[in-house]
Amino acid sequence: MNPSDVDTSLFKRYVPLNALRPESQADLARKSAMLKLRAGEQVFRAGDRADQALYLIDGELQLESAGGKPLSMLRTGEPAAAHRIAHQSPRTVSARCTKDSSVLAVDAGLLDVMLTWDQTGSFVVGDVASDTASVGDDWMTRLLQMRSFQMVPPANLQAMFMRLQKFEAEPGQVIVKQGDAGDFFYVIVDGRCIVTREQPNQKAVRLAELDAGSCFGEEALIADERRNATVTTLTRTHLMRLAKDDFRRLLNEPLERRLPLAEAQKMVDTGRARWLDVRLPSEFQNQQLPGAINLPLYMLRMKLATLDQSTTWILYCDTMRRSSVGVFVLTQKGYDAYLLDQGLPQPH
Structure with a gap:
C-alpha cells in the first residue's frame, strides 16, 4: 500500500465526511491517506481493529467471510460505495481487491470526535x-x-x-x-x-x-x-x-475506567484481560495477583513495547495512585486499560 495526499473535494461524495464543516474536513484530510492497492491485495481481515474508516474511491473489492467465503462485491459508483467499508470494530468480514483500486483511509477516532463537535455546533x-x-x-x-x-x-x-x-x-x-x-x-x-x-x-x-x-x-x-x-x-x-x-x-x-475485583477477575479468568502490577519489584515479590506481570510505574514508558497492545490490561497497586497514572499512560498510547478499584486486595 502506497499512501498519497488527500484532496478535501473528495469528501463531498462520501458519508459522513460530507457532513463535516470545511475546517474539520481540512484537519481530517491532513491525517488521511489515499492507498493504492493491487489486484489480489488484502485490504483488511475479519477480526482486525477498525482504526481507519475506509472508502472505495476507485476499483472493486470482494467482501468475504472469516473463512474466505465470498459474500458480496463493492464497486465504484454504487450507492454502497458512498459509505464506510465494513466499519464495525473488530471487522466482521475481510476485504480483497479484485482489480487495482484506490481506497481512502481516514482516522476513525478523529472522524468520530469531529462529527460529534460539528453536530453540536x-x-x-x-x-x-x-x-x-x-x-x-x-x-x-x-x-x-x-x-x-x-x-x-x-x-x-x-x-x-x-x-x-x-x-x-x-x-x-x-x-x-x-x-x-x-x-x-x-x-x-x-x-x-x-x-x-x-x-x-x-x-x-x-x-x-x-x-x-x-x-x-x-x-x-x-x-x-x-x-x-x-x-x-x-x-x-x-x-x-x-x-x-x-x-x-x-x-x-473521565479516563479512570474502574473495575471491581470480581468483574476484573472474571475478565482475567476467561482470558479477556491480564493483570499488570505497577508496584516496585520488591512489593511484587511479597504479594501479587496470580498471573500478573510486574512493570514498575517508573519503567512503564520505557518498557511499553514489551506489552501486547492487543491485550486488555487491568492495572493495580496498593492505593490506586500509581495504577491511575499507569492507566492514563497506557490509554494515551492506544492500549485498552482499566483500573482495579480499591487496589490490591489484602490477604485474609
Missing part, C-alpha cells in the same frame, strides 16, 4: 487557542488522534481547549523540576524538550525527548505527589498548559 479546531496559529494547530490534531483523548466526552475536551494557557520558554529553560509539587499538565505546541531524572550520587539519567503534540506532567497531578522527573527545553518552545484542578476534572476522571 460547539467546536472548530481553528477557533480554539487561536493565539497559537502562528506555530500551527497540528498539535491539536495529534492530541485528538490519541485514544485517551478520544475517550473523553467532547464537552470536556472543548472545555479543556478553552482553559489551556499559552506558555513560551527559551532553550535550556526548566519547565518542571524533579521534586517540585505538580501544578500543570503540559502539551508541546512547537519545539523540543528533554526528560531527565536525578539519582543520588549519580549523573542525571536521560529518559526521553519530546516534540510537538507530546504531553507531560500528568503523573504528579494524578497521584498528587512530587514531580518524578525534570523537563527542560532543547529549543525555543511553545506550550499550552492546563491547571491541576481542570486536568483532574476534565481529563483524568
Whole structure:
C-alpha cells in the first residue's frame, strides 16, 4: 500500500465526511491517506481493529467471510460505495481487491470526535487557542488522534481547549523540576524538550525527548505527589498548559475506567484481560495477583513495547495512585486499560 495526499473535494461524495464543516474536513484530510492497492491485495481481515474508516474511491473489492467465503462485491459508483467499508470494530468480514483500486483511509477516532463537535455546533479546531496559529494547530490534531483523548466526552475536551494557557520558554529553560509539587499538565505546541531524572550520587539519567503534540506532567497531578522527573527545553518552545484542578476534572476522571475485583477477575479468568502490577519489584515479590506481570510505574514508558497492545490490561497497586497514572499512560498510547478499584486486595 502506497499512501498519497488527500484532496478535501473528495469528501463531498462520501458519508459522513460530507457532513463535516470545511475546517474539520481540512484537519481530517491532513491525517488521511489515499492507498493504492493491487489486484489480489488484502485490504483488511475479519477480526482486525477498525482504526481507519475506509472508502472505495476507485476499483472493486470482494467482501468475504472469516473463512474466505465470498459474500458480496463493492464497486465504484454504487450507492454502497458512498459509505464506510465494513466499519464495525473488530471487522466482521475481510476485504480483497479484485482489480487495482484506490481506497481512502481516514482516522476513525478523529472522524468520530469531529462529527460529534460539528453536530453540536460547539467546536472548530481553528477557533480554539487561536493565539497559537502562528506555530500551527497540528498539535491539536495529534492530541485528538490519541485514544485517551478520544475517550473523553467532547464537552470536556472543548472545555479543556478553552482553559489551556499559552506558555513560551527559551532553550535550556526548566519547565518542571524533579521534586517540585505538580501544578500543570503540559502539551508541546512547537519545539523540543528533554526528560531527565536525578539519582543520588549519580549523573542525571536521560529518559526521553519530546516534540510537538507530546504531553507531560500528568503523573504528579494524578497521584498528587512530587514531580518524578525534570523537563527542560532543547529549543525555543511553545506550550499550552492546563491547571491541576481542570486536568483532574476534565481529563483524568473521565479516563479512570474502574473495575471491581470480581468483574476484573472474571475478565482475567476467561482470558479477556491480564493483570499488570505497577508496584516496585520488591512489593511484587511479597504479594501479587496470580498471573500478573510486574512493570514498575517508573519503567512503564520505557518498557511499553514489551506489552501486547492487543491485550486488555487491568492495572493495580496498593492505593490506586500509581495504577491511575499507569492507566492514563497506557490509554494515551492506544492500549485498552482499566483500573482495579480499591487496589490490591489484602490477604485474609
